Amino acid sequence: MNINVNTFQKLIEDNFYGSYNKCAKALNVAPSTICRVVNGNNNAGVKLLSSLMQYCNDNNLRYEDYIFLQ
Structure with missing residues (x-):
């Protein structure tokens, strides 16, 4: 499995106002993880x-x- 970066970025923009920090907090991961994946x-x-x-x-x-899903 892997993330569709384009739709994930749109999710971050739409649901978290473009904030990697807010997304990371909601997903319980480090902001750096979100940044590296994106x-x-x-x-x-x-x-x-x-x-x-x-x-x-x-x-x-x-x-x-x-x-x-692979």
Whole structure:
């Protein structure tokens, strides 16, 4: 599994006013993790992926829009 960076960036813009810090706090990960994933320096790990899936479920979003299932 990996994150669709384009739709993830849109999620950050729409739901967190473009703030990596607010997104990181909501997903319970470090802001640097969000930054590295969005910038393409790292792939998303299990913690980020599972937190994103839970966030989507809690907010009536389709996690399939943000995560590529391989």
